[in-house]
Amino acid sequence: MLPRFAADVPANGHSESLLMKRLSHAVLLATAVVGFAASVSAGATFAYSFTTNTGYTGAGEFSYDAATAPAVIVESGSGPTTTLQSLSLAVFSPSSALLDSGSAVSGGVSSSPYLGFEYGTATLALILLDNNTSSSGNDVSYFVSNYVDPANVPVTPGSTTFNLFSSTRSTNTAVFLGAAAEIVVTPVPEPAPMTVFGPGLLALGGLLGLRRATSAG
Structure with missing residues (x-):
């Protein structure tokens, strides 16, 4: 027995319903990815590097x-930061060798x-830095600082070069390894928008084309 109003139901009603569900999912996916891309674009990531007068490098x-x-x-000390994310x-x-x-x-x-950080966002100048690798958990870690002189004596921040030290946790000693006159900062390129959400838009376009073809048939 035919269902009521069977004449109003397209012969390909099941296919149409399935296509609409897929289309809806694709739209949601594309919207989510576009939102993600927008949030990524608000972030700024920069690489920095230095070379000491003794040949050691840091990045x-x-x-x-x-x-x-x-x-x-401007950031300092441990705990939640004001602006820095990483x-x-x-x-x-x-x-x-690493x-x-x-x-x-x-x-x-x-x-x-010991964190110290001062950076000009317009000038791309890393003015002050006291940063270390101690989070690795190794007995010997390294730190670079223009808060201390080559003798590891605190000075007015920025009044000395960026000095590199090795630091041995077990003996609580630090050894001066060399100095860098400056730290070079370069922006890290963001992913191109089409690279981020292009596949979602292509999928959406494919579903739209398939729906048109089905409707025409």
């Missing part, structure tokens, strides 16, 4: 929310009581 990244960042970002450091020997790496700031929280 790392830091990130913050560009939408809320002040002209000069800050890492890796140190390499003169022969380019010596240690760690993150003093992760998820907007600093694990270092």
Whole structure:
């Protein structure tokens, strides 16, 4: 027996319903991905590097929310940060061997009581830095600082070079390894929008084309 109003039900009603569900899912997916892309674009990530006069090198990244960042970002000590979301450091020997790496700031929280950071967002100038790799948990870690002189004596921040030290936890000693006159900062390119949500839009377009073809048939 035919259902009531059977004449109003398309012969391909099941296919139409399935297509509409898939179309709805694709729209939701594309919307979510676009929202994610927008949130990513609000973030800013920068790479930094330095080379000491003795051949040691250091490199790392830091990130913050560009939408809320002040002209000069200032952070210090451990605990929740004001603006920084992440800050890492890796140190390499003169022969380019990795010596240690760690993150003093992760998820907007600093694990270092010695953290010092001052950065001009417009000038891309890392003015002050006291950062270390101690989060690695290794007995020997490394820190770079222009808060202490080569003898590891505190000075007025910024009045000395960026000095690199090795630090041995078990003996509570630090050894000066070299100095860098400056730290170079470069922006990390963001993913192209079409790279991020292009596949979702392609899927959406494919479903729309399939629905038109089905309706025409």
